[in-house]
Amino acid sequence: MFSVKSLIGAALIIGLSLMRGAGQSVTNPPVALGSEPADQIPVYSYYVVQSWPHDPRAFTQGLVFHDGYLLESTGRYGDSSVRRVELSSGKVKKRERLDNKFFGEGLTLLGDKLYQLTWTAHKGFIYTLKDFSKQGEFPYEFEGWGLT
Secondary structure: OOOOOHHHHHHHHHHHHHHHHHHOOOOOOOOOOOOOOOOHOOOOOOOOOOOOOOOOOOOOEEEEEOOOOEEEEEEOOOEEEEHHHHHOOOOEEEEEOOOOOOOOEEEEEEEEEEEEEEOOOOOEEEEEEEOEEEEEEEOOOOOOOOOO
């Protein structure tokens, strides 16, 4: 879906946009979206400062950077997993595969536990950060997408 490089580029663009808004004063509030004349709409650019290898077959759905590694939830029926990826090499250092009936989605880290959603199964999973051993499951009534 998205490469790590495009996700980092998007984060930079969002960060630059937020920095621009932070400098506006109360006496000069921002203009309503869509009402600026075309010649006054800011145009931002970016440049890539670093890129890293990544498995092009990984359908990234959730991504956390922790202690120098990417913690990643991948999707696709029959190929979903939660994995620890070495940033510098792109090598998968640890992987826990989901049952084929689950489509992996969002992922977040809280304390020493990873929480992963599934797309339409209404079920989430809890893993230990250390070895990805499954610690539990939890239900929810909606489609699982992002998790933060």
